[in-house]
Amino acid sequence: MxxxxxxxxxxxxxxxxxxxxxxxxxxxxxxxxxxxxxxxxxxxxxxxxxxxxxxxxxxxxxxxxxxxxxxxxxxxxxxxxxxxxxxxxxxxxxxxxxxxxxxxxxxxxxxxxxxxxxxxxxxxxxxxxxxxxxxxxxxxxxxxxxxxxxxxxxxxxxxxxxxxxxxxxxxxHMPDGPFLYDEDALTDRPMRFLAAEMIREKLMLFLRQELPYQIAVEVEDYDADDPTRTYIQALIWVARDNQKSIVIGRGGKMLEQVGRSARLALADWLQTRVDLRLFVRVDAGWPDDEARSRVRG
Ligand SMILES: Nc1nc2c(ncn2[C@@H]2O[C@H](COP(=O)(O)OP(=O)(O)OP(=O)(O)O)[C@@H](O)[C@H]2O)c(=O)[nH]1
Ligand SMILES: [Mg+2]
Known part of the structure; x- marks a missing residue:
């Protein structure tokens, strides 16, 4: 401070x-x-x-x-x-x-x-x-x-x-007073949130039309103990079964493309090698449910 x-x-x-x-x-x-x-x-x-x-x-x-x-x-x-x-x-x-x-x-x-x-x-x-x-x-x-x-x-x-x-x-327009955050802080959000957002960004870029708005990403495991290598495991939540097959894509191609692009972006951002594991899960109708939207939204 x-x-x-x-x-x-x-x-x-x-x-x-x-x-x-x-x-x-x-x-x-x-x-x-x-x-x-x-x-x-x-x-x-x-x-x-x-x-x-x-x-x-x-x-x-x-x-x-x-x-x-x-x-x-x-x-x-x-x-x-x-x-x-x-x-x-x-x-x-x-x-x-x-x-x-x-x-x-x-x-x-x-x-x-x-x-x-x-x-x-x-x-x-x-x-x-x-x-x-x-x-x-x-x-x-x-x-x-x-x-x-x-x-x-x-x-x-x-x-x-x-x-x-x-x-x-x-x-x-800023009032006089002490700093509100650490001097070297860049955001109020933890790394695992930013990692989930980076993955969501790639999903939004690669997927068409309305689907991106029905997707949430949750980082389940974020391990940065090794300073040269970050392990990130994330769940991609969709709202319907058919969305799961779109996100995975034919022969797994879509998920592969999203994974590669997210991994490169994360590696560049974290300046470490990144091990990224992505899993797609269906949570039927989550964007219509208030409680689940609060967690995921
Ligand atoms: N040419 C140009 N494009 C810009 C500029 N600023 C942002 N963009 C583009 O505008 C698009 C939207 O930018 P975002 O920063 O995501 O906009 P936002 O207001 O945060 O949008 P929401 O999060 O959807 O509300 C992206 O494609 C950006 O690259 C600018 O100064 N010039
Ligand atoms: Mg924005």
Whole structure:
């Protein structure tokens, strides 16, 4: 803990409709991969805190799942609860939007940010996708008009453009006080959770359509006693029998592909060799059941 009385520390909730790049932004700010990223919406299901520290400022960045206007399944409702919990009591909310059009999901996200009762800053992400740089200014003006934002920062999370000025803006809103997390902490989540998420990321990337949303990953065994080799055994939970055969794939090809890709990503991230064992299990209808969604969601 930093006991220096001149330090600042606080919590920032990143809020935004699915796919705008919240997790990409947190990873860029933390300078490590702590939140998974895919081109598919609703990738993030849990409330994850990324911790950014420098000499005298520490910012806990909350990657909260977006609010779902569709609350058909218990899993969706659990994700909404996680979203609400994500903004409670923060020092600053940051609404992340795409540099493209403003949608009703952006409006819902703004409501979520305002519900925090904290000042709301605006981040306009994916600025790199704007071919005509002259278009950026009118976009900034139009997006800024939706609320009396504490600041407006056009950035590219992917290219790490303009992050310094965003960090300055966030820092100004952090209260004086001691650090809330260890100086070298990157996240509030344990390694086995991050490992499960990395495996889920590969499943989301390789599997098509709705199936990724019916899948949960649970790391059963995580053994890092040997500093050169990590043993990870995980269960992939699906909701129906036929999903199990899709995840395994013809002749086991899909599971092999997911396993290889996850193993390489984990080895790269942990900087050790990784022994990865994956098993697929059916838990009929789990996304429709509140209790099981709370555990897995
Ligand atoms: N071109 C470009 N793409 C980006 C940028 N930031 C994120 N992306 C891409 O946008 C997609 C979604 O990014 P995520 O970080 O998963 O978005 P998210 O807001 O966390 O999404 P959910 O977890 O589903 O709510 C991925 O394909 C990212 O690579 C950016 O600055 N520029
Ligand atoms: Mg995300």
């Amino acid at each position: 930093n006991s220096d009385t001149s330090s600042r520390a606080g919590m920032v909730a990143l809020v935004g409709r699915p796919n705008v790049g919240k997790s990409t932004l947190i990873n860029a700010l933390v300078e490590d991969k702590i939140s998974i990223v895919t081109p598919k919406p609703q990738t993030t299901r849990h409330r994850i805190v990324g911790v950014m520290s420098n000499d005298n400022v520490q910012i806990g960045l909350i990657d909260a799942p977006g609010v779902h206007l569709n609350t058909k399944t218990a899993l969706n409702r659990v994700m909404n609860d996680n979203a609400a919990a994500g903004v409670a009591g923060v020092d600053l909310a940051v609404l992340v939007v795409d540099r493209g059009r403003w949608t009703e999901d952006d409006a819902a996200a703004l409501q979520q940010a305002r519900a925090s009762k904290a000042p709301v800053g605006l981040v306009i992400n994916k600025a790199d996708l704007e071919r005509d740089k002259n278009q950026l200014l009118p976009t900034i003006q139009a997006q800024s008009a939706h609320h009396d934002f504490a600041f407006v920062a056009p950035i590219s999370a992917k290219r790490k453009d303009n992050l310094d000025s965003l960090i300055d803006e966030m820092t100004r």
